[in-house]
Amino acid sequence: MSAAIIVLEGLEKRYGSIRALEGLTLELPPGPTGLLGPNGAGKSTLIKLLLGQLEPSGGRARIAGFDPTQRGQRLALRRRVGYMPESDCLIPRMNGVEIVTALGRLTGMNARDAITRAHEVLDYVGLEEARYRGLDEYSTGMKQRLKLAQALVHDPELLLLDEPTNGLDPKGRKHMLELVHDLGRAQGKSLLLCSHLLPDVERTCERVVMIDKGRIRSEGSIEELTRSEGNWVEVEVDGDLAAFQRRLGAEGFELEAIGPQRLRVLMLEPDGDRLFELAGSCGTILSELTIERSSLEDVFLEALSAGNARLQPGSSLSSPEDTEIGRSGRNGAGLEPGAPGEKP
Ligand code: ADP
Numbered sequence: 001m002s003a004a005i006i007v008l009e010g011l012e013k014r015y016g017s018i019r020a021l022e023g024l025t026l027e028l029p030p031g032p033t034g035l036l037g038p039n040g041a042g043k044s045t046l047i048k049l050l051l052g053q054l055e056p057s058g059g060r061a062r063i064a065g066f067d068p069t070q071r072g073q074r075l076a077l078r079r080r081v082g083y084m085p086e087s088d089c090l091i092p093r094m095n096g097v098e099i100v101t102a103l104g105r106l107t108g109m110n111a112r113d114a115i116t117r118a119h120e121v122l123d124y125v126g127l128e129e130a131r132y133r134g135l136d137e138y139s140t141g142m143k144q145r146l147k148l149a150q151a152l153v154h155d156p157e158l159l160l161l162d163e164p165t166n167g168l169d170p171k172g173r174k175h176m177l178e179l180v181h182d183l184g185r186a187q188g189k190s191l192l193l194c195s196h197l198l199p200d201v202e203r204t205c206e207r208v209v210m211i212d213k214g215r216i217r218s219e220g221s222i223e224e225l226t227r228s229e230g231n232w233v234e235v236e237v238d239g240d241l242a243a244f245q246r247r248l249g250a251e252g253f254e255l256e257a258i259g260p261q262r263l264r265v266l267m268l269e270p271d272g273d274r275l276f277e278l279a280g281s282c283g284t285i286l287s288e289l290t291i292e293r294s295s296l297e298d299v300f301l302e303a304l305s306a307g308n309a310r311l312q313p314g315s316s317l318s319s320p321e322d323t324e325i326g327r328s329g330r331n332g333a334g335l336e337p338g339a340p341g342e343k344p
Contacts, residue, residue: 005030005158005190006050010059013045013214020045022214023059028192030157032184034201035194036300037211043194044086046211047160050192051083064158078107082151086162086194088143089150096122096131096138096146104153114153121149125179141172148179159183159191165200173200180204202296210303217303225299230268232292235275237261239284247282264292 004027013021021042035043048054050061052068061068066077091099097118104114122131125145130138138146144164151159164180165173181204183189195201201208202222210218218225237244241261248255254266265275270291279286 003030004028004062005064006192007062008059009061011046011049011056011061012058013042013049013054014057020214021049021056024211024214024216025059026209026216026219028207028209030190031207032180032189032191032193032205033207033209034205035192035209035211036196036198036201038196038304040213041196041211042214043196043211044162045214047083047162047192047194050160051081052077075108079154080157082154082156082159084147084151084159084161084164086166088147090135090143090146092135095134096127096149099135099146100131100150100153103150107154109154117153117155118149121152122146124152125149126175140167141169141175144168144172144176145179148176152183157190159189160194161191162194163196164193165195165197177203198297198300208296210300212304217306218299222296226296230266231270232256232264233267233270233272233275234258234262234264234288234290234292235279235286236288237263237279237284238287239279240282241284243282244279244284247278251278 006026006028008024008026011021011024012019024046035046037043045054049056050063050068052071052074055069063077064080066073066080068074068077091102094102097115100118100122101111101114104117105111109117119131122128125148127142127145127149130142135143135146144167148161148164151161161180165176168176177200180191180193180200184191184193184204184206191205193201193205205222207221208219208225209216236259238261241257241263245255245257245263248263248265256264258264267274272289272291275289276286
């Protein structure tokens with residue numbers, strides 16, 4: 001394992017009587033990692049401690065080799081780390097290029113490099129002529145992309161992304177996840193993606209740290225944490241069920257009939273498109289398709305129930321929108337950084 005990019009040793013944070021983090025200990029290798037937990041778990045608090053924006057109540061953290069409590073190390077830390085906050089951090093009355101350039105200068109870049117890089121990262125996130133417009137003309141999706149651009153301007157080796165898909169419509173969310181995926185997987189950046197949405201983490205990260213009520217509940221590579229037997233996909237068939245069963249059987253799928261027109265199909269990677277295609281090839285139509293809890297979701301729910309969390313299936317983890325993401329599978333649409341999720 002390469003040297004850890006983030007190290008926590010008994011890290012604690014209290015706000016008065018609220019214990020937001022209760023002694024986190026962790027060594028995170030480089031690569032894309034999801035920090036997954038329900039709202040109030042302590043994710044933003046951890047990020048702010050890592051950036052030196054908050055002082056710990058106990059324990060220590062190191063990020064990219066720096067101690068964030070040491071003022072003298074903070075500029076060096078900012079040069080190596082990009083931060084996309086959850087709340088708006090953008091400067092009113094400036095346009096997109098000016099904001100990204102100004103934030104690049106704050107990391108120590110000279111004016112010429114900052115403006116050149118600002119244009120490069122704005123191209124990357126797909127903000128085209130909108131970069132010359134004032135912030136008051138930006139939609140939520142455009143602001144999210146601008147926040148990602150400012151986190152990238154100085155080409156950091158580590159990105160801290162706090163709920164980057166917040167407030168995005170499905171198209172904007174898909175585009176943002178494609179960018180995060182590209183940064184972590186294709187460009188080899190280390191990133192810590194804070195999210196309460198399991199599919200966001202599952203699609204973009206190799207590792208996951210699950211936290212709840214200020215404690216780490218589970219941690220490891222997604223591959224290690226998930227079982228290999230796959231996911232059950234439940235379908236309702238409008239047409240000849242027997243023909244569809246025969247077709248699935250011939251393709252080697254394990255099946256279970258659960259009603260007059262309903263079936264469960266075991267798939268290693270849930271792939272709704274494949275099922276629609278197979279149904280079509282034997283003249284039937286799928287009128288409903290539901291992917292049962294993914295195995296990472298099982299791990300997450302088990303991890304949370306160990307901490308008596310109140311989160312239940314049917315919450316944001318299994319919303320229809322999340323199922324839709326799951327339907328295209330992990331090997332879904334090709335990634336095209338630079339393609340905007342919406343027209344500016
Ligand atoms: P998350 O990012 O996972 O939603 P947070 O780190 O924002 O969680 O919050 C963790 C806990 O700390 C919550 O109980 C929250 O109410 C509390 N908290 C966060 N910020 C403050 C603050 N400035 N003052 C008091 N309590 C806070």
